[in-house]
Amino acid sequence: MNDLSAYIPEMIETRRYLHRIPEIAWTEFLTSELVIKRVRELGFKTIIGKALFNEEYAYGREDDVIEKAQKRALSMGMDPKLLEEMQGYTGCMAIWETGRDGPVTAFRFDMDCIAVEENHDETNEAFVGGFDSTFPGLMHACGHDGHTAMGLAFARWIKDHADSLKGTIKLVFQPAEEGTKGASGIAESGLLDDVDYFIGGHVGMDPKLHELGIITKGFLSTTKINVSYTGKPAHAGAAGQEGRNALMAACSASMQIMGIARHGQGNTAVNIGTLHAGEGRNVVPVHAKMELEVRGANDQICKYMQERALKMIKGSAESYDVGCDIKIMGRATNVVSDPEMCDLIREVATAVPGINRVFDYDTITSSEDCSLLIQKVQSHGGKAVFFYYGCNHNGHHKSDFEIQDTESLPLGFAVFVGALKKTNGQ
Ligand SMILES: [Zn+2]
Ligand SMILES: [Zn+2]
The missing domain is CATH 3.40.630.10 (Zn peptidases)
Structure with missing residues (x-):
């Protein structure tokens, strides 16, 4: 030495x-x-x-x-x-x-x-x-x-x-x-x-x-994902039917993602780390942003988690008729x-x-x-x-x-x- x-x-x-x-x-x-x-x-x-x-x-x-x-x-x-x-x-x-x-x-x-x-x-x-x-x-x-x-x-x-x-x-x-x-x-x-x-x-x-x-x-193999939903504003009481709710799309996606069926061939993990949404109490929420990550014991298992999560993210956008932007923020x-x-x-x-x-x-x-x-x-x-x-x-x-x-x-x-x-x- x-x-x-x-x-x-x-x-x-x-x-x-x-x-x-x-x-x-x-x-x-x-x-x-x-x-x-x-x-x-x-x-x-x-x-x-x-x-x-x-x-x-x-x-x-x-x-x-x-x-x-x-x-x-x-x-x-x-x-x-x-x-x-x-x-x-x-x-x-x-x-x-x-x-x-x-x-x-x-x-x-x-x-x-x-x-x-x-x-x-x-x-x-x-x-x-x-x-x-x-x-x-x-x-x-x-x-x-x-x-x-x-x-x-x-x-x-x-x-x-x-x-x-x-x-x-x-x-x-x-x-x-x-x-x-x-x-x-x-x-x-x-x-x-x-x-x-x-x-x-x-x-x-x-x-x-x-x-x-x-x-x-x-x-663990991992992918970090940012999601941003964009809806349509409306008076929550007088014209709710005209709004498109980004907050609900994000909540729906979050609940589904945490429930992804686990892979039988190795470790998996998933976390919705942040969720910010909404503009005001009486406005249909226009914006919602979430940060999440999926993990798996190898690339194949991680890819399974990622693909399931992306389906749920897009499916929730479809359900609530809101726009959806997905960005990959990191990978290992x-x-x-x-x-x-x-x-x-x-x-x-x-x-x-x-x-x-x-x-x-x-x-x-x-x-x-x-x-x-x-x-x-x-x-x-x-x-x-x-x-x-x-x-x-x-x-x-x-x-x-x-x-x-x-x-x-x-x-x-x-x-x-x-x-x-x-x-x-x-
Ligand atoms: Zn560190
Ligand atoms: Zn370090």
């Missing part, structure tokens, strides 16, 4: 800087600026802006939110030239070509935060350390600040050890993981089509500090890591001083859009794996989430470095 200690102070400083400026999905402009400038200084080739995505699959982008974030970034001193170069798209792929024959290996680091207000009191390690969030209502409550900081430390290590490496290394700094929005556009960009090995990691979840869990298989799939890659991570992690337990961690309850990058790499014969390096958090996406950065991040970092030595060392 000794040769890695030189990389820790900058990694921690970067993580704490990012923790103070958490940016939500697709608005990671300040975060991207830090990443792009740092990797360019180090000599990496970068792919940014629209070139990083297949725009058709870049889900859940909200123009007004993105525009506001760009203004905030500029007001905080962001380089306007770089902002222009980014074309409204956050994220970066940093590519290191060693010039020697060897495999193409990709690593993924996500960058976005959660819409939760951080605890600004002594119960929170970030407050105690003086690096709690300065953006109201936003917090790095999933550790992606640590991921980005680790990716940058990893980039510096790669530059410093370039002479001992072969092949090509691609670092994917991915925006918008939360809500499973960001990965799909990168998966469909073609930029991963030449990848032989793919490794993704995340801090937290079940593994505790000093533990590491390898996802041999897991995660399940993961089956390749056994040889699981072995590789197991071997590397077991040798890292400070990691006391390495176990197979088959989570079947959550979703992670790194799965789409993994699926893409595996679809052309590449090998992939996903793992969690532990920390003692109080629950992801919560106002008191914490990661003990000085202890957890160096362990994850050592695994990334060790894995790269195995795949691309010469």
Whole structure:
């Protein structure tokens, strides 16, 4: 571990800087600026802006939110030239070509935060350390600040050890993981089509500090859907017959969707997360908006849930004679890591001083859009794996989430470095 200690102070400083400026999905402009400038200084080739995505699959982008974030970034001193170069798209792929024959290996680091207000009191390690969030209502409550900081430390290590490496290394700094929005556009960009090995990691979840869990298989396939119904207004008492009720269409669809018959071949889940409707007590409701998600143990089961839900959404529109607009806002799939890659991570992690337990961690309850990058790499014969390096958090996406950065991040970092030595060392 000794040769890695030189990389820790900058990694921690970067993580704490990012923790103070958490940016939500697709608005990671300040975060991207830090990443792009740092990797360019180090000599990496970068792919940014629209070139990083297949725009058709870049889900859940909200123009007004993105525009506001760009203004905030500029007001905080962001380089306007770089902002222009980014074309409204956050994220970066940093590519290191060693010039020697060897495999193409990709690593993924996500960058976005959660819409939760951080605890600004002594119960929170970030407050105690003086690096709690300065953006109201936003917090790095999933550790992606640590991921980005680790990716940058990893980039510096790669530059410093370039002479001992072969092949090509691609670092994917991915925006918008939360809500499973960001990965799909990168998966469909073609930029991963030449990848032989793919490794993704995340801090937290079940593994505790000093533990590491390898996802041999897991995660749920999921689709996030926004629905917007548009009816016709009318005086609710005097001319109800002239109105078309968007609220009733949304309620009817909600009740039906929660009752979708479950699939016999694997786990399913469905949730109507929000429903906003109506204009006033005595007006037939014209507008209704709902946000929902379906999940399944694999793509096939998720597709079943999605198709049933869409039938009910459209059927309710028909019943109540209202217009209906459906938008896919995010997507992820399940993961089956390749056994040889699981072995590789197991071997590397077991040798890292400070990691006391390495176990197979088959989570079947959550979703992670790194799965789409993994699926893409595996679809052309590449090998992939996903793992969690532990920390003692109080629950992801919560106002008191914490990661003990000085202890957890160096362990994850050592695994990334060790894995790269195995795949691309010469
Ligand atoms: Zn999360
Ligand atoms: Zn996360």
